[in-house]
Amino acid sequence: MTFPWLKGHGTLNDFVLLPDHDGQRHGELSAELVAALCDRRAGIGADGVIRVIRSAALGMPSDGEWFMDYRNADGSVSEMCGNGIRVLARHLIDEELVPEAPFVIGTRDGDKHVTPLPDGEISVDMGRGEVRGFSKVRAGERVWEAHDVRTGNPHAVVFVDDLAQAGPLLEAPEHDPETYPDGVNVEFVRRVGPAHVAMRVHERGSGETLSCGTGACAVGLTAARLDGVERPATYRVDVPGGILHVTWRDDDGLVLTGPAVIVARGEMEWMA
Numbered sequence: 001m002t003f004p005w006l007k008g009h010g011t012l013n014d015f016v017l018l019p020d021h022d023g024q025r026h027g028e029l030s031a032e033l034v035a036a037l038c039d040r041r042a043g044i045g046a047d048g049v050i051r052v053i054r055s056a057a058l059g060m061p062s063d064g065e066w067f068m069d070y071r072n073a074d075g076s077v078s079e080m081c082g083n084g085i086r087v088l089a090r091h092l093i094d095e096e097l098v099p100e101a102p103f104v105i106g107t108r109d110g111d112k113h114v115t116p117l118p119d120g121e122i123s124v125d126m127g128r129g130e131v132r133g134f135s136k137v138r139a140g141e142r143v144w145e146a147h148d149v150r151t152g153n154p155h156a157v158v159f160v161d162d163l164a165q166a167g168p169l170l171e172a173p174e175h176d177p178e179t180y181p182d183g184v185n186v187e188f189v190r191r192v193g194p195a196h197v198a199m200r201v202h203e204r205g206s207g208e209t210l211s212c213g214t215g216a217c218a219v220g221l222t223a224a225r226l227d228g229v230e231r232p233a234t235y236r237v238d239v240p241g242g243i244l245h246v247t248w249r250d251d252d253g254l255v256l257t258g259p260a261v262i263v264a265r266g267e268m269e270w271m272a
């Protein structure tokens with residue numbers, strides 16, 4: 001089987017893009033193929049795969065022509081990816097597949113409005129986040145009370161004095177299956193200064209990654225609420241792979257802004 005692919009990243013959260021515009025190339029995208037492509041030794045290597053497909057071809061209701069069909073590195077499906085949608089947007093712009101900006105991309109968390117900025121960064125209206133309460137997470141020997149936050153997908157946000165307190169994060173932090181029946185992305189957050197935080201993340205289905213856009217939104221929203229700030233407020237979120245900005249608008253919506261680049265493309269002859 002041969003097929004085209006591209007590789008891109010947003011703050012080093014990296015993705016393999018699989019153009020499959022009318023859904024005829026990959027059929028039901030198998031978890032096995034996704035995991036093989038994401039393998040950093042035996043495959044291309046990535047935190048996730050994005051199938052570039054028309055909303056209509058996937059039968060998904062959307063005002064956007066294009067849909068982000070997102071898979072984690074283990075092949076599991078996620079509703080939303082804040083870094084991935086910017087990388088997909090960059091690809092759609094580069095290939096002139098979208099007529100004008102701003103434009104809409106469909107996701108399993110609904111339609112997202114995307115705005116390319118003059119400095120090359122891309123903003124995404126992520127919709128409203130939801131802060132629900134608390135739930136315990138454990139990493140290594142330590143247990144924390146985490147904020148249960150939803151930004152299209154599930155997050156547990158833990159404030160720490162030092163990001164090293166999370167330990168090596170080689171395994172998924174333990175969590176309450178009643179709060180998170182489908183698993184959870186866990187963010188460890190340190191305050192850096194006013195409206196400025198730093199985080200590490202262990203992503204559901206992908207392990208520790210160098211950035212997470214939905215996670216940055218969960219963290220920015222939680223920090224801003226704890227600070228009791230007036231909206232609109234913008235928080236800088238430092239991730240190991242770069243810098244993201246999260247704006248909490250006065251209508252409660254969250255806007256994620258950050259870089260997105262395509263770094264390679266090719267034609268794959270899958271030998272496995």
Ligand SMILES: N[C@@H](CCC[C@H](N)C(=O)O)C(=O)O
Pocket residue numbers: 013048072077078079080081082083084153154185203204205206211212213214215
């Ligand atoms: N890296 C992404 C989030 C990807 C999905 C996540 N692992 C999940 O399973 O919910 C981001 O930038 O938001």
